[in-house]
Amino acid sequence: MISIRNIVKKYKSGSEEIAALGGISAEIRSGEFTVILGPSGSGKSTMLNMLGGMDRPTSGEILIGGEDISALSEKKLTDYRRKNVGFVFQFYNLVENLTAYENVGIAADLNGNADKAAEALKDVGLEKRMKSFPNQLSGGEMQRVAIARAVAKSPKLLLCDEPTGALDVATGDMIFALLKKYSRNKDTAVVVVTHNPEVAKIADHVIRLRDGKIVADERPCQQIKEAV
Amino acid sequence: MTFLFRKMIRSIRQFKLQFTSVLLLAMLSVVIYSGLEGIWRGIEYEFDSFSEETNLADEWVSAAFFTDADVAAIEQMSGVSGVSQRLRITASAPSDDGDTYLSLDTVGDESISSMKLISGEKYSSTLTDSVWLDRDYADKNGITAGQTAEISYNGHTVRPTVAGIVMSAERAHYVGTADNYIPEHQKYGYGFMSSDLSEKLGIQISCNLLEIKSSGSEVKDNINELLGERFIAYYDRDTLFDVAFVSNQAANLKRVSLLFSVLFILLSILSMRTTIKRLIDAQSADITTLKSLGFSNRKLTLYYSLYGLLVSVLGTGLGYLLSFWFSTLIQRSQMKLISLPEWNTKHTVGSLIVILMIIVLSLLTSVLAARKALSGLPAESSKNKVTHTKNTLIEKIGFVWNRSSFGMKWTLRDASVHKSRILLGIISVCGSFMLLMVGTGTPDSIGAFSSKTYSEDYVYDCKLTLNTSNTPEQTARLRDELDGQLIQTVQSKVTLEGSSETLFKPVTVFSDGSCIDLRTTDGKPLDANGVYITEGIAEALGVKEGDKLGLFPSFSGRSFEFTVDGLIPSGMPQTIYIGSQRWTDAGAVFRPTHLLCGQTDDPDSLRNDVRVSQLITSNQQKANLTDFSAELTGVFTLMKVIAFALVIIVLYNLSILSFIERTKQYNTFRVLGFRFGEIRRLASFENIIILVIGTLLGIPLGFKFLDVYCATFSNDTLKIYPLLKTVNLIITFCIVFICTAVTTVLLSRKIRKIDMVQALKE
Numbered sequence: 001m002i003s004i005r006n007i008v009k010k011y012k013s014g015s016e017e018i019a020a021l022g023g024i025s026a027e028i029r030s031g032e033f034t035v036i037l038g039p040s041g042s043g044k045s046t047m048l049n050m051l052g053g054m055d056r057p058t059s060g061e062i063l064i065g066g067e068d069i070s071a072l073s074e075k076k077l078t079d080y081r082r083k084n085v086g087f088v089f090q091f092y093n094l095v096e097n098l099t100a101y102e103n104v105g106i107a108a109d110l111n112g113n114a115d116k117a118a119e120a121l122k123d124v125g126l127e128k129r130m131k132s133f134p135n136q137l138s139g140g141e142m143q144r145v146a147i148a149r150a151v152a153k154s155p156k157l158l159l160c161d162e163p164t165g166a167l168d169v170a171t172g173d174m175i176f177a178l179l180k181k182y183s184r185n186k187d188t189a190v191v192v193v194t195h196n197p198e199v200a201k202i203a204d205h206v207i208r209l210r211d212g213k214i215v216a217d218e219r220p221c222q223q224i225k226e227a228v
Numbered sequence: 229m230t231f232l233f234r235k236m237i238r239s240i241r242q243f244k245l246q247f248t249s250v251l252l253l254a255m256l257s258v259v260i261y262s263g264l265e266g267i268w269r270g271i272e273y274e275f276d277s278f279s280e281e282t283n284l285a286d287e288w289v290s291a292a293f294f295t296d297a298d299v300a301a302i303e304q305m306s307g308v309s310g311v312s313q314r315l316r317i318t319a320s321a322p323s324d325d326g327d328t329y330l331s332l333d334t335v336g337d338e339s340i341s342s343m344k345l346i347s348g349e350k351y352s353s354t355l356t357d358s359v360w361l362d363r364d365y366a367d368k369n370g371i372t373a374g375q376t377a378e379i380s381y382n383g384h385t386v387r388p389t390v391a392g393i394v395m396s397a398e399r400a401h402y403v404g405t406a407d408n409y410i411p412e413h414q415k416y417g418y419g420f421m422s423s424d425l426s427e428k429l430g431i432q433i434s435c436n437l438l439e440i441k442s443s444g445s446e447v448k449d450n451i452n453e454l455l456g457e458r459f460i461a462y463y464d465r466d467t468l469f470d471v472a473f474v475s476n477q478a479a480n481l482k483r484v485s486l487l488f489s490v491l492f493i494l495l496s497i498l499s500m501r502t503t504i505k506r507l508i509d510a511q512s513a514d515i516t517t518l519k520s521l522g523f524s525n526r527k528l529t530l531y532y533s534l535y536g537l538l539v540s541v542l543g544t545g546l547g548y549l550l551s552f553w554f555s556t557l558i559q560r561s562q563m564k565l566i567s568l569p570e571w572n573t574k575h576t577v578g579s580l581i582v583i584l585m586i587i588v589l590s591l592l593t594s595v596l597a598a599r600k601a602l603s604g605l606p607a608e609s610s611k612n613k614v615t616h617t618k619n620t621l622i623e624k625i626g627f628v629w630n631r632s633s634f635g636m637k638w639t640l641r642d643a644s645v646h647k648s649r650i651l652l653g654i655i656s657v658c659g660s661f662m663l664l665m666v667g668t669g670t671p672d673s674i675g676a677f678s679s680k681t682y683s684e685d686y687v688y689d690c691k692l693t694l695n696t697s698n699t700p701e702q703t704a705r706l707r708d709e710l711d712g713q714l715i716q717t718v719q720s721k722v723t724l725e726g727s728s729e730t731l732f733k734p735v736t737v738f739s740d741g742s743c744i745d746l747r748t749t750d751g752k753p754l755d756a757n758g759v760y761i762t763e764g765i766a767e768a769l770g771v772k773e774g775d776k777l778g779l780f781p782s783f784s785g786r787s788f789e790f791t792v793d794g795l796i797p798s799g800m801p802q803t804i805y806i807g808s809q810r811w812t813d814a815g816a817v818f819r820p821t822h823l824l825c826g827q828t829d830d831p832d833s834l835r836n837d838v839r840v841s842q843l844i845t846s847n848q849q850k851a852n853l854t855d856f857s858a859e860l861t862g863v864f865t866l867m868k869v870i871a872f873a874l875v876i877i878v879l880y881n882l883s884i885l886s887f888i889e890r891t892k893q894y895n896t897f898r899v900l901g902f903r904f905g906e907i908r909r910l911a912s913f914e915n916i917i918i919l920v921i922g923t924l925l926g927i928p929l930g931f932k933f934l935d936v937y938c939a940t941f942s943n944d945t946l947k948i949y950p951l952l953k954t955v956n957l958i959i960t961f962c963i964v965f966i967c968t969a970v971t972t973v974l975l976s977r978k979i980r981k982i983d984m985v986q987a988l989k990e
Contacts, residue, residue, distance in 0.1 A: 049985055052899070054899060054984055055984075055985050075903070075904075078898070078901055078902075078904070079901070081898075081899065081900070082900070082901025082902075082903075083901070087899050087900070093895075093896045093899070094896075095638060095893050095896060096893070097637075097638050097641035097642045097645065098634065098641070102634050102637060102638075105634055106634035106635070106638070106900070107900045109633075109634060110901050110902065133618070149900075153901075
C-alpha cells in the first residue's frame with residue numbers, strides 16, 4: 001500500500017512560485033493497475049516523480065510500506081529506487097551502447113538478479129532480439145525492452161510516464177496489455193500516467209488531476225461491485 | 229548572416245571551454261613552431277651574414293709548420309680559390325680568478341676569415357705590439373681597447389696593447405678546450421696578434437695553420453700525403469667544431485620545432501572535430517528550425533565551418549604574436565652557446581604557411597564534421613538521433629568480454645563509437661609523457677653523462693696539456709712525479725674498407741695507468757694491445773667489432789691498418805682508442821700530448837710548471853656541464869608546464885564533451901538506482917582506458933623522444949646517452965595520473981549536479 005498525504009510541490013520560476021501539486025492525497029494498492037489522467041500541466045509527471053523518489057515534495061508525506069520516503073536522504077532515495085521502483089519512460093531511455101539483453105541486465109544486476117534478464121525479455125516476447133541494439137529495434141520493441149528492464153528488478157512499484165506517447169495505437173494497446181499483465185502480480189503496483197482517457201477503461205484505479213489537484217479518485221470495478 | 233554571426237558568438241561562449249582548448253592548442257602549435265623558427269632561422273641568417281662579411285674559410289689545415297712549397301701546392305689544387313697563412317698558439321694570460329687561455333693567431337691574408345671589429349682600432353699589418361681580443365672574453369674579464377694585456381707563452385711574456393675588441397665567425401662556438409661542452413668565456417678566449425709578437429714569444433715558425441677558400445676541393449684527399457709527418461689536422465665547415473656547432477644547433481632546433489608543433493596541430497584538429505560535432509548535436513533543434521525557415525544545407529555548413537575558421541584564426545594569430553616573446557626566451561639560452569655580432573630572430577613565410585595550414589585544416593575539419601551532420605531534410609534533423617552502435621572488436625575476445633561488467637561493456641562500445649574522442653585523449657596523454665620524460669630525462673641524461681665520464685670512465689683529478697717542447701724525459705719525469713697516465717690525442721684520416729669517403733676523426737693513444745677505466749660493450753677493460761672505438765663514432769662510420777680501419781694519423785707520415793677489437797659506450801670524448809703497445813708495435817711513435825693525474829694535492833701549482841701548457845680539473849669540467857644543464861632549465865620547466873596544461877585541458881575538455889553526450893544515460897542510471905559512486909566509476913572508465921593506453925604508448929614514445937632530444941646535444945666530440953631515472957619515470961606517471969584524476973573529480977562534480985527530472989524531459 002502506498003499512501004500519499006497532502007503532497008504539495010512548488011517550483012520557483014523566475015520570481016514566481018508555481019504550485020505543480022496543491023495538496024493531493026491518495027492511496028495506491030499493490031496488484032492494481034492505476035492510471036493517472038489529466039491534461040498537460042496538471043501535475044501527473046510530478047506526482048509520478050514523487051512516487052518514484054526522483055523528486056521531493058515541498059510538504060506532505062509519501063508512505064510506502066509505512067516509511068515516509070519524502071524524508072529520505074538522497075542516498076536512501078537511490079536505494080529506494082534501486083530496490084523498489086521500475087520506471088518506463090515515454091522515450092524509452094534505453095542505453096544506446098548496450099544490447100537489449102544488456103539493457104535489462106544492467107538494471108537486474110543492481111539487485112543481483114542479472115540472470116533474470118533473459119527471462120524478462122522472453123516474457124515481453126523479445127527472446128529473439130536479445131543481441132540487438134536500440135537503433136536496431138522498432139519503437140514498440142524498445143518500449144518492451146524498457147518494460148522488461150523495469151520488471152526484471154521485481155519492483156514493488158512500476159511507474160510508467162506516457163509509455164505509449166511515442167507509439168502508434170496498435171503498439172500502444174499491446175504495451176498496455178503487458179503492463180496490465182504485470183499489475184496482476186499481487187506484490188506490484190503499476191501506475192501509468194497518460195493524457196489518453198481511453199486507458200481509464202482498463203484501469204483498476206483512476207486518479208484524475210487538474211491544475212495540481214485531484215478532481216476524481218475512482219475504482220470503477222469496486223464501484224460496480226458496491227452498486228451490485 | 230548577421231543574426232547567424234551573433235548566434236555563433238553566443239554559441240562559442242556557451243561552449244567556451246571546448247573552443248578555448250581548441251584555441252590554446254592551435255596557439256601552442258604556432259608559438260612553438262614560429263618561436264623556434266625565429267631562433268633557428270635567425271641563427272642561420274646571422275651566422276651566414278657574419279661568415280660572408282668576414283669571408284669565412286671553407287677548410288682548415290694545421291701542421292707542425294708549412295713551407296712555401298706546401299702553400300703553393302695547395303693553392304694549385306683544384307677547387308681552391310684562396311689560402312691564408314696563419315700562426316696559431318695557445319698562450320696564457322693572468323686574471324683575478326687565475327690563469328686564462330687565449331688562442332692567438334697572427335694574420336696572414338686578412339681577406340680570409342677576417343676579424344669583425346667591435347670596438348677600438350681596425351687591424352693593420354703596420355701595427356706592432358698589439359693584440360685584438362674576442363668580445364666575450366674581454367667582457368668577462370673587464371678588458372677594453374687601449375688597455376695593456378699580459379700574455380705568456382713557452383716561458384716568454386709580452387705586454388701588448390689591446391688594439392681592438394673583435395669577433396671571428398670561425399669561433400662562433402668557442403669552448404677553448406676539447407674537454408668543455410659550453411663556452412667558458414672568462415677562462416678561454418681567442419684573438420689576433422701583430423706578427424712581431426711571435427718572435428718576442430720565442431716562436432720559431434711563421435705558419436702552422438692554413439685557412440682555405442674552396443669549393444669541392446681535393447685538399448681533404450691529398451693533404452696527408454702532401455704534409456707527411458707534419459700533418460696535424462684537417463677540418464671543413466662540417467667538422468670544425470666551433471663552426472659546425474652553429475649549423476647543427478639550428479638544425480636541432482628546427483627538428484624540435486617540427487616535432488612539438490606536429491603534436492599540437494594534431495591535437496588541435498582532433499579537438500576541433502569533436503567540438504563541432506558536439507555543437508551540432510546540441511543545436512539539432514536550432515538546425516531544424518533554420519532549415520524550416522529556408523536556410524540551405526550549404527549555408528548551414530558554411531555557418532558551422534566558420535566556427536573552425538574563427539577559432540583557428542584567433543588561436544594562430546595569438547600564437548604568432550606570442551612566438552616573438554617565446555623566441556626571445558629561447559634566444560637567451562642560445563646566446564650562451566653561440567657568439568654572433570647580431571642576434572635577431574627571423575620569421576619567414578614558413579611560419580605563415582604553418583598558420584595557413586592550421587586554419588585550412590581546421591576549416592576542412594569543421595566542414596567535414598558539419599556536412600555529414602547537416603545533410604537531409606528538416607524533419608530528419610528533428611528526429612531523435614539514435615547512435616548507430618555496433619559490436620566492437622574486443623567482443624571477439626570472449627575471455628575479456630564475458631568477464632566485463634555491463635558498465636565496462638557500455639564504456640568500451642561508447643569508445644568505439646567515439647573514436648576521435650578516445651584518440652584525442654590518448655594522444656594528449658602520450659604527448660604529456662613525451663614532454664615530461666624529456667623535461668626530466670634530459671637533465672638526468674646530462675647528469676649521468678657527467679657522472680659516467682668524470683667518475684667512471686675517467687678517474688682523474690686534473691688533465692694536463694703537455695708543452696709541445698717537452699723532451700720525452702721531461703714528460704716521463706712528470707708522469708712519475710704525479711703517478712699519472714699519459715695519452716696522445718691526434719687527429720687521423722680514417723678510411724674504411726669498401727668506402728671511398730675520406731673522414732677525419734680523433735685518435736687517443738693510451739698508456740698504462742689507472743686514470744682511464746673504460747669498458748667495452750662486453751664489459752671488458754681496455755687492453756694496451758687493443759683498438760677500440762666509441763659508439764658515437766662507430767655509428768657515424770658504420771663500423772663494428774672486427775672491422776678494419778685505415779688510419780693516417782697526424783705526425784706519422786704514413787698510414788696504418790687496425791682491426792677494431794671492441795666498441796665503447798662512452799659519452800666523451802668520441803674517439804678511436806688505441807693501446808700504446810699496439811700503436812708502437814704497428815710502427816707509430818707514441819708522443820704524449822696530455823697527462824691524466826689521479827689524486828693531486830694542489831693542482832693549481834702545476835700551472836706554473838714549464839712542462840705544462842694548460843691544466844683543467846675534472847671538477848671544472850663537471851661544473852661546465854652543470855652550467856650547460858642549468859641553461860636549459862627554463863626550457864625544461866616550460867616543457868613540464870605545457871605537459872600539465874596539455875593533459876588537463878584536453879582531458880577535461882573530453883570529459884565535458886562525453887558528459888554532455890552521456891547526460892541522459894547518466895540520468896537513466898540514476899533512475900534505475902545506480903549509486904553516485906557507481907556512476908562515477910562508469911564515467912571514469914573512459915579516462916582509465918585513455919590513461920592505460922596512453923601510458924603504454926606514451927612511455928616508449930617518451931623514451932624515443934628523449935633519445936631524439938638527447939641526440940640534439942650530441943655531436944662529433946660527444947654523445948649523450950638518454951637516461952631517465954626510475955624515480956622520475958614514476959613521478960611522470962604520477963603527474964599524468966593526478967591530472968587524469970583531477971579531470972575525473974571535476975567530471976564527478978558535474979554528474980552530481982545533474983537535475984534528474986529536468987534532464988530526463990530533454
